Amino acid sequence: MKVHVKNWHAIAQWRWDTGASDVDDDGEGDVCGICRVPYEGCCPSCKMPGDDCPLIWGECSHVFHMHCLLQWISTSASKQQCPMDRRPWVTAERKVDANAAR
């Protein structure tokens, strides 16, 4: 018997490394607190997830879609505070993952 492959679909999966030490599967920890869309999805004003809709990390360790956070910070009500803990928002220098090869 001969099999001819007529077509095939390539499937790839990716996720942002949010710096969390372990991946929690409770489904709560990996969504953006502002729009409630998973980090791997994009913010409501973008069409496609990926590098065009990146994440932003705060020194306080909270993570959001960059677009969601910038929209919040631009409101006067935000007083430039983190949407989670209301501490002054300081964008963290993204540390290069030391154990990237795990």
Added chain:
Amino acid sequence: MIKIWSMKKNEDAAAKRRPKTSAAQIRVQKDLTELELSSTMKTHFPDPTDLLNFTLTITPDEGMYKGGAFVFSVNINTNYPHEPPKVKCTQTIYHPNVDLEGNVCLNILREDWKPVLNLNSVLVGLQYLFLEPNADDPLNKDAAEELRKNREQFIQNVKTSMRGGNMRGVQYDKVIVQ
């Protein structure tokens, strides 16, 4: 890669043509599925296709407002969750934190709002106002004064107002449910 880029262009063009579901609508949809309504809270959507405008009825089963049904309008604008929902009491009630026009003094609806809060936090906060009316941050100064000075009299006033009574020239709405 080229294919992805041209795909993206087409999608952008399509997005411009048809009005898309707003970010606020998407977020409210998620909030509503996460709503934990107790038996003392009920939502009503006058227009089922409009998730951004609804009413909330609170029927406290304990505390001095027990036996009443308090109806609030909840209006969410397109900046949600960057702006809090606008909440108003639709009745004239006697409460230190609600003025006679129905404006509500609740910190998370004002200065303490943050986008990670959701509709559930708002509903729980409103319910709490009926269990623990707070004289420190009043909108109805007379009611707050009474609560601070003479708690028994305050409770009597609440009862009178809930029956639809008239006090100091103010006609209150009857909110008692049988």
